[in-house]
Amino acid sequence: MTLAFTCKKCDTRNIYKISRVAYYQGIVICTCSGCQSRHLIADNKGLLDFPEFGRNIEDYMESQGESVQRLVLSNTGVSTQDSSTRLSPDDSGNES
Numbered sequence: 001m002t003l004a005f006t007c008k009k010c011d012t013r014n015i016y017k018i019s020r021v022a023y024y025q026g027i028v029i030c031t032c033s034g035c036q037s038r039h040l041i042a043d044n045k046g047l048l049d050f051p052e053f054g055r056n057i058e059d060y061m062e063s064q065g066e067s068v069q070r071l072v073l074s075n076t077g078v079s080t081q082d083s084s085t086r087l088s089p090d091d092s093g094n095e096s
């Protein structure tokens with residue numbers, strides 16, 4: 001799956017391929033390509049001790065009143081009209 005988000009510290013747009021398994025079952029941390037800040041994306045087990053975070057960035061952003069877009073890829077591609085955090089599945093099927 002693909003995760004896209006804009007860093008709130010430096011406004012850099014980051015796009016990562018992340019493991020679906022890690023996102024839904026483990027821990028995902030992305031480092032901003034602009035300022036090297038680390039962004040917690042998922043912590044399903046609560047191992048990092050951020051109880052306010054929830055299980056993943058979707059929980060967290062919703063708790064903060066921000067929107068997350070879940071996209072389904074199509075032949076027309078993915079639109080890029082705004083800067084919100086997005087998650088989209090891909091059909092490679094070979095993620096570990």
Ligand SMILES: [Zn+2]
Nearest residue numbers: 007010032035
């Ligand atoms: Zn940044």
